[in-house]
Amino acid sequence: MPNERKRGGKQGCKRNLQAEKTLYKSIYQIELARGSSYIASTCSPATQRIAITEVFQEFHLRYGPDTVSIFRELLAESLRQRNDLPAAQAVLSFEPC
Incomplete structure (x- = not known):
């Protein structure tokens, strides 16, 4: 029974993280579109x-x-959706001030 609680807790955390990402994705929709477009257009x-x-x-x-940090994850996700995996990786490895 304790193992079931632990698994349920992890699923709950995962759901909360997904809900948080969904919320911030809608809040930062314009910044994500503009940022991923700008980054993807570089040569x-x-x-x-x-x-x-x-x-950033x-x-x-x-x-x-x-x-x-959540913006970074969402921006990388947006770049992956554009099939720009190198840019997504660069965003994830970027250390903002």
Whole structure:
């Protein structure tokens, strides 16, 4: 019985995380579309890094630091949906200030 509780707890956490991601995805819809479009349009690793930096700086100025990590996950997800896996990986490995 204790094992069932643990499994249920993990599923509950997973559901909560998914619900949180869904909520923030709707809140940041414009930033995600604009940011993923801008990053995907870059032609070199150097311009990609610049674009990623600018997207995160703008996000930080607008929303503050509290939700940067969830924005990073959602931005990478958006880039994966555009079939830009290298850009998605670059976003996930980016360390915002």
